[in-house]
Amino acid sequence: MKFTLHKTDVLSKARAGSIETDHGTIQTPIFMPVGTVASVKGVHQKELREEIDPDIILGNTYHLFLRPKTQILKQAGGLHKFMGWDRNILTDSGGYQVYSLSANRKIKEEGVKFKSHIDGSTHMFTPENVMEIQRVIGADIIMAFDECTPYPCDYNYAKRSMHMTHRWLDRCIDHLEKTPFEYDYAQSFFPIVQGSTYKDLRRQSAEYIANAGAEGNAIGGLSVGEPADELYAMTEVVCEILPEDKPRYLMGVGTPINILENIALGVDMFDCVMPTRNARNGMLFTAHGTINIKNKKWEDDFSPLDEMGTTFVDREYSKAYLRHLFAANEYLGKQIATIHNLGFYLWLVREARKRILAGDFREWKDRMVKQMDKRL
Structure with missing residues (x-):
């Protein structure tokens, strides 16, 4: 993956750039329509290509793992071929979905044990098998496995969770180095900054993630109920630390106003179910x-x-x-x-x-x- 920064706004930190992958160019800033289960809900791929025309869409590891299941995706030749989409795809690692299943999951150092929302069957996500699953799904950009903390969140819990997310990141990187690409194109890996709404934790996490040297970086654990001013404050803190020569992805955000304000803070990539759900x-x-x-x-x-x-x-x-x-x-x-x-x-x-x-x-x-x- 190659990221080129073309211009930064003089009166804000807004950036215009481009990301080159094996599936084409992504012009940034970009919004990624959410195609959770290999479908942007209610929209044919023809309409998606010709009318909405996104450079990239998002799929979800948790949902695709449960159905159609990774073996079906592997037989199809990956998610692109399965759903008939020849442009870029990013997959969320499933950390947010596991967070949303708070009544049906147990978090340990090893990973997360959870029950399927579909049939109640029990499964385990670890940093290692989530990397393997995303290799088989075959998205162009894949995400580290992390814990998304709730809002509000106790400081000590947020700190413990952040450090575990960092340890999980190291395990993700180690396992990716041992796991070759599944198909005839490359995948890029983005780690995720956590730290809830605590500026010192966000700074610490952003520094750890920046030092990982990944091809891009993401900001997670926001847009989970916190006020907009907290969202902007955390984004500003993190964007001051994340490297300028890598794309920055703010996960799960948001309203049109949220998107413009975060572009002004230096974010390049967004996704959210809001436009389709609303x-x-x-x-x-x-x-x-x-x-x-x-x-x-x-x-x-x-x-x-x-x-x-x-x-x-x-x-x-x-x-x-x-x-x-x-x-x-x-x-x-x-x-x-x-x-x-x-x-x-x-x-x-x-x-x-x-x-x-x-x-x-x-x-x-x-x-x-x-x-x-x-x-x-």
Whole structure:
């Protein structure tokens, strides 16, 4: 993997760059649509390629391990071939999913023993077997196995957890060196900064992760319920330490405003289920604010879904029609809303890139934050 930093904004720390992998170029900043179980929910790969057009999507090790199972993915020749996606893929290691299964898992130094949310079967994730699973899945970028701490989190617990995440990282690196690539392309490895919302722990973790010398670095354990100002404070602390010549990935973030503010702090990569999950509930993100399409006010509004939108659904369907689909509980409504939201998120990060390169990112970002912080 090769990362090139093209420009840094003068009035902020926003960066425009590019990542080269065997599956193509990723222009940063980038938002990665979440394709948890080899599918971006509600969207065909053709629509994903031609309308939303992301350079990279995200899959999840925990979910793919449980189904379709790694042996099926290996027989298919990896996740790219299995799902018919020839661009980049990143896989989360499953640490967040294990965190979310707090009632059905037990964390030890060896790893995490957990029960499947599907059938209750018992499994064990260790740094070693998670690396092996991600080799078989075959994503272009794979993540270290870590523990994602909850919010709020006791300082001593956060400290113990951080040190265990660091020990797990060392085990991940050692095992990767013994585990060759499964397919005819390379994989890049990103470790994850932890430390909850404690600045001293975040600094310590960022230094440890930076010293690992990986091809990119991630910031985890945020967007788990903490206030936005805590999110930004932790991101700022970490970005001051992580190397400038490596991509920085903020995991699981967030709202359009969160994304712009974190771009301004020096983050390059994002993922979040929010655009797809909110779409299925009738919430549409736009450059001028958020629309609840279920509201009666849209019942006789025959204007295009989004005059500024970049996808075909924004031009071809009206607000009134989409409201009708939701009122009638037609799944097409959820699909239309999902395509719109993902299209908007990709437009947002690409416009941010253009503004960074043009030199007016800060002014544009401040204006967009004010516009988007409205309920229409």
